[in-house]
Amino acid sequence: MSKKPLILVINDDGITAPGIRALIEVMNEIGDVVVVAPDSPQSGMGHAITINSTLFVEKVVIDKGNQTEYSCSGTPADCVKLAVKQILDRRPDLCVSGINHGSNSSINVIYSGTMSAALEAGIEGIPAIGFSLLDYNWNANFEHAKPFVKTIVKNALKNGIPNGVVLNVNIPNLAKKDIKGIKVCRQAKANWEEEFDKRKNPQGREYYWLTGKFVNLDNGEDTDEWALKNNYISVVPVQFDLTAHHAIQNLNTWELND
Template sequence: MAKPLILVTNDDGITAPGLRHLIRYLKDFGDIVVVAPDSPQSGKGHAITVDDTLFLNQMSVDEGAQKEYSCSGTPADCVKLAMRELLDRKPDLCVSGINHGSNASINVIYSGTMSAAIEAGIEGIPAIGFSLCDHAWGADFKPAEAAIKRIVAESLEKGIPNGVILNVNIPNVSETELKGIKVCRQARANWREKFDKRQSPSGKDYYWLTGEFELLDNGEDTDEWALAKNYISVVPTQFDLTAYHAVQQLNEWEL
């Protein structure tokens, strides 16, 4: 039987250490094909390229993957191009990451890492997004290796439910400090944002986005709670955004 085909992508770019570690962790699970952005695409969400050309460049960064391609587009573009132009069969799994920084709680909305995984889910591919709660380029991904392999092994063996994408976040702690893995719900939170207004030498105003993360949820079943307690959080997410609980109420309107 053919080995499982695993599509690997990310939003930090094809040379990002998190992606390189992920490839090494997954290489024994099957045939690895990498399609990742040629430059950082953090915070791109589910953006796709509709008014510009797209380029693919086959390359070889290090061992572990059967084929690697850099893409000039967004993370979602990477998955679309992989499916339509590069792969001769449907992947058994798509894994996105390992992201440099948390994608827990409301961050999942903005995440290019998770959007790539969600795009795969839309295509009917079981998909996982992995993120480490450390933005540093030199972040230590080693403590998460065993857990990542366990989650991938279970996903391949038992299957991820249809229409579900796993959002996995890993606390920035040592291997001995990791307490385990918890299946959670997404915490209710938002960003209190503001813009740092500055002026260029020519007198033109420009802005830098800043803000503070505001947790609005005291539940002990959330991803943010799990991470704070040194657990890896696994949140089953979906791309069906219908608010089913509101359908009956809206049907009572005089429309």
């Protein structure tokens, strides 16, 4: 029996995306790799799960690596559930998600399919990390990201990730020599200023495309946005206990039971 860690690889850009192929390549150097990833892009799916529709899973071969691969009709969170409860014969030692084509820093963590897969694994008690590269292009270059991904994964396997926490890693789109290092950060306060591009379809019915501008409202030098802007890789510990514990005292002054 293999002494190597079992690593589950997931993403949200779809199983053929260059980002997940790069991640698989690195993970094959570290452990036994099983891939369970969506059969089509699922970006912006947040933590969606498929409860009113059926799920199809297909064993597939995409390239020549040592990994075993399954393509799934569901969302990234579905892929984790299927992998853990249906496909794998033992619990994975680690779940890695990505490498996403595009940033999942600051508030983007909320909308991210990549991070929802990592969070789903975390909820099930599996150490998990989401990786994203700050380049939205399908043909983004993931080469320079690989050694940093390896360093972070090896540290996670050696040290363990704290309970109830998953890691959100974002990597600047720079040559290796220009990346200054890896920084542990907090999520910056930021949001999207949406704009809607209003059009008419050929039948004259109005419709919208969602567009928008990312706005960082946080000047802190301990944030992921600061790190990325200053050529660092950001690592944010993310939790799925969403309770705003600091607000409980205030709410207890409300007149809720008069």
